[in-house]
Amino acid sequence: VIDISKLYGQADVFTFDPGFTSTAACESSITFIDGDKGELLHRGYPIDQLAAKSHYLEVCYLLLYGELPTAAQLEDFTSRVTNHTMLHEQMLNFYRGFRRDAHPMAIVCGVVGAMSAFYHDSTDIHDPWQREVASIRMIAKLPTITANAYKYSIGQPFVYPDNNLDYASNFLRMCFAVPAEEYVVDPILARAMDRIFMLHADHEQNASTSTVRLAGSSGANPFACIAAGVACLWGPAHGGANEAALNMLREIGSVDRIPEYIAKAKDKADPFRLMGFGHRVYKNFDPRAKVMKESADEVLGLLGVENNPTLQVAKELEKIALEDEYFVSKKLYPNVDFYSGIILDAIGFPTSMFTPIFALSRTVGWIAQWKEMIEDEKQKIGRPRQLYTGAGFRDYADVENR
Numbered sequence: 001v002i003d004i005s006k007l008y009g010q011a012d013v014f015t016f017d018p019g020f021t022s023t024a025a026c027e028s029s030i031t032f033i034d035g036d037k038g039e040l041l042h043r044g045y046p047i048d049q050l051a052a053k054s055h056y057l058e059v060c061y062l063l064l065y066g067e068l069p070t071a072a073q074l075e076d077f078t079s080r081v082t083n084h085t086m087l088h089e090q091m092l093n094f095y096r097g098f099r100r101d102a103h104p105m106a107i108v109c110g111v112v113g114a115m116s117a118f119y120h121d122s123t124d125i126h127d128p129w130q131r132e133v134a135s136i137r138m139i140a141k142l143p144t145i146t147a148n149a150y151k152y153s154i155g156q157p158f159v160y161p162d163n164n165l166d167y168a169s170n171f172l173r174m175c176f177a178v179p180a181e182e183y184v185v186d187p188i189l190a191r192a193m194d195r196i197f198m199l200h201a202d203h204e205q206n207a208s209t210s211t212v213r214l215a216g217s218s219g220a221n222p223f224a225c226i227a228a229g230v231a232c233l234w235g236p237a238h239g240g241a242n243e244a245a246l247n248m249l250r251e252i253g254s255v256d257r258i259p260e261y262i263a264k265a266k267d268k269a270d271p272f273r274l275m276g277f278g279h280r281v282y283k284n285f286d287p288r289a290k291v292m293k294e295s296a297d298e299v300l301g302l303l304g305v306e307n308n309p310t311l312q313v314a315k316e317l318e319k320i321a322l323e324d325e326y327f328v329s330k331k332l333y334p335n336v337d338f339y340s341g342i343i344l345d346a347i348g349f350p351t352s353m354f355t356p357i358f359a360l361s362r363t364v365g366w367i368a369q370w371k372e373m374i375e376d377e378k379q380k381i382g383r384p385r386q387l388y389t390g391a392g393f394r395d396y397a398d399v400e401n402r
């Protein structure tokens with residue numbers, strides 16, 4: 001019998017909380033979630049009001065600096081971001097080292113990490129000016145990095161940023177424009193893209209944000225920390241869920257096969273889960289999912305794909321799950337990823353681009369949280385404890401005596 005109080009007695013209280021379901025690792029004034037009410041506030045402003053009235057760069061400003069910008073502050077911030085959209089030309093060579101069939105998420109993770117090898121003047125975490133420049137650089141360059149990962153994967157030349165365009169339109173152009181052909185960004189698609197960015201901008205201490213904070217707590221440079229966040233986001237239980245959700249809808253294929261998949265999801269012997277359903281914090285409708293659902297209807301209306309079989313499966317699955325005793329009793333509602341994949345598919349992105357787009361959107365949240373942590377005087381290196389379950393003390397045995 002292990003006497004835990006003797007082993008772990010250094011702290012007044014020792015908690016064993018796998019998955020951190022009830023342990024706060026930090027104080028934060030950026031984002032508030034009430035999971036039971038289905039409420040998400042950034043610096044106090046509800047996400048549905050921001051989604052209806054604001055836009056991504058304004059939300060970036062809000063997350064980073066704590067207040068909505070005045071017109072002059074917004075103009076200055078937008079111009080600073082716009083001035084940093086280009087990548088160092090040598091970074092383009094870095095892409096060419098990857099296999100063409102590499103997952104774009106692997107490329108984004110690598111290129112973001114490599115930024116610390118190119119922008120030495122913004123890696124000193126103790127210098128507020130360098131922290132600021134690193135933040136602006138990442139918000140500005142992530143669309144270019146992500147679009148380039150896509151272009152590389154389909155064998156097309158990179159499209160350089162057009163700084164006359166807004167943030168979302170510029171990203172769409174870098175992904176879909178082809179040299180020598182005119183490309184005009186549809187404002188409805190640009191608005192839908194901007195909403196996807198906004199709705200993913202921050203979500204307090206989720207797995208990837210906690211990863212960024214943990215990496216940052218050791219004093220690692222900001223680019224390395226954000227690369228760690230990208231890597232964590234990739235998993236199908238987190239940012240990879242939008243890709244997994246659309247793949248699942250396609251695999252189901254037709255409405256008549258839905259009961260088979262619902263039964264699989266309920267079967268405890270089967271590891272299958274309905275992707276895009278459930279959330280650690282929301283035990284009510286994810287407020288982002290509500291906005292995303294409206295956006296999906298708008299985009300699909302524009303593109304005239306209401307009769308798309310994937311969408312029909314999605315709508316029917318949502319209806320069945322919302323009435324099914326298993327999902328109702330466990331409070332498993334569709335989450336933001338359930339709808340974002342449908343919109344991204346309709347815009348023309350392959351599923352492999354869904355998680356990189358989530359990473360680009362979440363970059364501002366990671367940076368805001370990283371900055372908040374660095375500027376917090378109570379900040380310490382993150383060092384979770386463990387409950388040891390292995391062998392007790394034993395003497396080493398020479399190989400011939402084992």
Ligand code: ACO
Pocket residue numbers: 236237238239241265266272273274275276277278279280281330332335336337
């Ligand atoms: N399908 C079927 N059953 C589910 C699902 C699902 N999608 N999600 C949870 N459950 C069940 C579990 O089997 C468990 O059942 P039990 O109590 O009988 O054992 C119960 O609901 C609670 O599930 P947990 O895994 O304990 O809940 P947790 O809070 O740890 O997980 C998570 C949340 C990871 C999001 C989970 O719901 C899931 O895997 N969903 C599918 C993946 C997904 O959509 N992820 C996106 C999250 S949102 C984001 O990252 C932006």
